Amino acid sequence: MDIQGIMARLEARHPGEAEYLQAVREVLLSIKDVYDNHPEFERAKLIERLVEPERVVVFRVPWVDDRGEVQVNLGYRVQFNSAIGPYKGGLRFHASVNLSILKFLAFEQTFKNALTTLPMGGGKGGSDFSPRGKSDAEIMRFCQAFMNELFRYIGPETDIPAGDIGVGAREIGYLFGQYKKLTRDWSGVLTGKGLEYGGSLVRPEATGYGGLYFVREMLADRGVDIRGKRIAVSGFGNVAWGATRKATELGAKVVTISGPDGYIFDEEGVCGEKIDYMLELRASGNDICSPYAERFPGSVFVPGRRPWEVKCDIALPCATQNELNGEDAQHLIDNGVQCVAEISNMGCTPEAIDAFVARKMLYAPGKAVNAGGVATSGLEMSQNAMHLSWSAEEVDRNLHAIMHGIHEQCVRYGTEPDGYVNYMKGANVAGFMKVAKAMMAQGIV
Ligand code: 2IT
Numbered sequence: 357m358d359i360q361g362i363m364a365r366l367e368a369r370h371p372g373e374a375e376y377l378q379a380v381r382e383v384l385l386s387i388k389d390v391y392d393n394h395p396e397f398e399r400a401k402l403i404e405r406l407v408e409p410e411r412v413v414v415f416r417v418p419w420v421d422d423r424g425e426v427q428v429n430l431g432y433r434v435q436f437n438s439a440i441g442p443y444k445g446g447l448r449f450h451a452s453v454n455l456s457i458l459k460f461l462a463f464e465q466t467f468k469n470a471l472t473t474l475p476m477g478g479g480k481g482g483s484d485f486s487p488r489g490k491s492d493a494e495i496m497r498f499c500q501a502f503m504n505e506l507f508r509y510i511g512p513e514t515d516i517p518a519g520d521i522g523v524g525a526r527e528i529g530y531l532f533g534q535y536k537k538l539t540r541d542w543s544g545v546l547t548g549k550g551l552e553y554g555g556s557l558v559r560p561e562a563t564g565y566g567g568l569y570f571v572r573e574m575l576a577d578r579g580v581d582i583r584g585k586r587i588a589v590s591g592f593g594n595v596a597w598g599a600t601r602k603a604t605e606l607g608a609k610v611v612t613i614s615g616p617d618g619y620i621f622d623e624e625g626v627c628g629e630k631i632d633y634m635l636e637l638r639a640s641g642n643d644i645c646s647p648y649a650e651r652f653p654g655s656v657f658v659p660g661r662r663p664w665e666v667k668c669d670i671a672l673p674c675a676t677q678n679e680l681n682g683e684d685a686q687h688l689i690d691n692g693v694q695c696v697a698e699i700s701n702m703g704c705t706p707e708a709i710d711a712f713v714a715r716k717m718l719y720a721p722g723k724a725v726n727a728g729g730v731a732t733s734g735l736e737m738s739q740n741a742m743h744l745s746w747s748a749e750e751v752d753r754n755l756h757a758i759m760h761g762i763h764e765q766c767v768r769y770g771t772e773p774d775g776y777v778n779y780m781k782g783a784n785v786a787g788f789m790k791v792a793k794a795m796m797a798q799g800i801v
Contacts, residue, residue: 357391359384362403373456375677379463379702380407382709386784394792400800402792409462411435412455413509417483419501422491431502433481433509433517436462439794442513443479444469444730446520449498449527451486458482460677461520464701465730467787468723471762474734479515481506487522488643499530507535512543512740518733519548521676524594524638525560529553544740547733556736557748559729562755564598564674566728567699568606569759571670574695574718577767577777583607585694588668589626590614591675592645595699595726597634599674600626612663614675615645619663622648622655667691673703682707689715698722713778720779723787724762731758 363381370376384403391397417429432455435443445465448458458480466478485498510517519528528548535545549555558565572582585608589596592613600610609625613634622630630652637645649657664671664684671688673680679700680688685708688696695718698704702722704712712719735754739745746754762783769789770782 357384357388357398357403359388362407366407370456370459373459375460375702376456376463378678378706379460382706382780383463383467383784383788386781387788390785390789396796397792400796402795405800406437406791406795407463409434409436409459410438412459413506414455415505417485417498417501417505419494419497421494429483429485429498431481431483431505432458433506433515434458434462434479435509435515436478436480437466437791438477439791439798440470441475441477442511443515444476444518444733445478445480446482446518446730447523447527447531448480448482448520449485449487449522450482451484451488453482453484457677461701464723466791467784468727469730469734470787470790471724471765471783472727472731472734472758473761474731474758476516476730476734479517480520481517482520482523485522487527487641489641492526495527496530499527500534503531503534503538506531507538510535510545512545512737516544516733516737517546518730519594521593524548525550525555544737547736549736554736554740556732556739556745556751558751558755559732559736560594561598561601562732562751563595563699563726563729564600565602565752566731566755566759567595567599567672567674567697567725568602569728569756570720570725570763571672571695571697572606573760573763574697574720574779578718580694582670585609585669586611586667587670587672588612588663588666589672589674590619590663590679590703591673591700592634592637592648593675594638595729596674597631597638599672599699600634601631603672604631608670611668612666613645613648614663615643617644617646618657618659618661619666620645620648620655620657621663621666622652624654664688669694671696672699674699675703676700677702678705679703680708681705682711684708685711689717694718696720697725699726701726709780713780716776718779720766721783724766724779724783727762728755728759731755
């Protein structure tokens, strides 16, 4: 595989799409050897097809704010790959959203979904709409306006969106209501729904819980117990919340959470009512974590900085892409970190990953670690299709088994001759091989 040539052509065709190009480069570097062992892939121009989305829909979203002013945002749905199932992936509402970010997320989602073993293709969507400071009525009107266009492109067997940054249970409810009104169809077209209308138990917790199940297996492989470990978490949203809950339940101590305004250092641990308070912080719509320090006097707010300067055994990026760079990696390494696992998508920059892998440290990428979220969305789809709902124990048992299976795939495809498990390589190769075989079987489409 001529990685340089492929990347040069992609850069010329999609100039400035930095996150997308970063995600593609990482996967190509990981799969090169396997790919080169399959000349039939080259003849079928498999990579050239795989790196381009099957379809991208971009649309305007006009809505009226509380002052009566008309606002215009952009809406997107990137339908990246449907080789192994209908497009599946979240919607992100954030001021930073652009095509590059959604293409990287949809590309990653394709391999992540393959790793879950469930029949789901890769997609992602969203808008540059910022929920920060918006009223509930504004959120509802925006969601309705967004669905007024999106509904044409999605369906329970076509494309099933869910939440991501800025899209939680409330937004999914408004989106679902509008889809149903427009189509007169009650269907499992979105996941992350409320429990009263087809949602699945454990879906809110699933990304964080699955992440911790995965981390526990990574540590266990090296004979290390998670109990008593100090964990640095970033973010304070749904993913950080689930991760903090499960980490605490497993006997570890979470000493940080963070927001765009800085981070909270809590030596006593983010536990008990403090974890519930994360939900309140989130619901405030303010996108800041600083109020935590006023509420819990034992903790300290460190403005304008990231939590990776704190001494910890395990670092769990749970906020957004590229939130842990080479310098942060060096701080963590100097402070003796043992394990870094991305629960956010592409949480580490390539420089940070290189630093961890060069030292043969425990490092695992988002597409493996955070796959529990979308996997549980897949379980929600199954329940909707069967018109029944499973108990929390049943869903959690399935989630557990899926995360165990992903860990196994990473070990199988990522173990190097000296025994080091390169989780990035393992996840990329395992995910790629499944999608590649499905694409080969389906011809040039
Ligand atoms: O990044 C992700 O995997 C998600 N935001 C969840 C996607 C889903 O369809 O549940």
